Amino acid sequence: MVKLENINNISLSDSVINLDHGDPTAYEEYWRKIGDRCTVTIRGCDLMSYFSDVNSMCWFLEPELAEAIKELHDAVGNAATEDRYIVVGTGSTQLCQAAVHALSSLAGTQPVSVVAAAPYYSTYVEETTYVRSGMYKWEGDAWDFDKKGPYIELVTSPNNPDGTIRETVVNRPDEDEGKVIYDFAYYWPHYTPITRRQDHDIMLFTFSKITGHAGSRIGWALVKDKEVAKKMVEYIIVNSIGVSKESQIRTAKILNVLKETCKSETENFFKYGHEMMKNRWEKLRGVVKESNVFCLPKYPEAYCNFFGKTLGSYPAFAWLGTKEETDLVNELRRHKVMSRAGERCGSDKKRVRVSMLSREDVFNVFLERLADMKLIKSIDL
């Protein structure tokens, strides 16, 4: 039997592998090679104040992070940053809640309905229900939504979990009733072709899924409307009195290295990430084809303005389905693979979300286990 090792030298051959969360450890190897160029030294006397820029509306945003964010979006061409407020958050998780809060508090009537088209990112459900706010109410699948009154649609593109390119699905003649929060966590060239410079009122981004530095917990929102940005800032003040400066400084440093190397032939992170994701997807598609019981979505090719050529999509999650009547999350669990149940994403038992961003050795174990799987019919019809 092949001996499978992870970097901590623990044998993987019998252990349960967790591909439920999208923990982006796949990129560690790249950053190891980059070495000390991303090292940040912080002395005991540094970064002690709550404040970063007292003249800015988002006074806890480090100016060098704001600059790095603008320059990176400019270099990649995926989003407009001009005439917008940047709001930094403890991950885009905090910003999504801040945005829902801001839009709801500015709406004429409450509770404001919150919807997302299924299959949706399951965390939106927890984010909008956990604190039992009276200002907004999770109403589930946007495809079925027909309630009157103000609403917020969460649009994730490329979508988590299924990798599709998304637009709004709720169409109301009275535009004032509907607000949209665009979650562009995966709108970066290693996952999908950059076909346009996004230019929406509220756009969320996360450091976690660009470079893999999820542990820094940094996200940012690009917000057109001043009142909305103000309310988001207020929410973050009440929630955490700002965002860690150590994390912001480290993020700025890494985003600068990302920008500096992103035109390089040898060190381009996006090229590295793109090749890695393409390779993983090709291997996964190979196993799925051989198996004859699994299925995966197909993605159209498109011209990528960043790479200057036509390319496919290689999402951060595989939206794995089965042709059998089976509870796929349990079947995978029997084979020591943890995944996210389709039902949690507003879909069904025959689908699961599997992270494509694990370390290489874990990914290879997943492929081996998938190839070995024989499914048991388990859904009562």
Ligand code: PMP
């Ligand atoms: N949005 C989407 C679509 C995501 O997949 C994630 C991470 N799983 C997030 C937001 C949150 O990212 P973070 O809080 O790490 O910035």
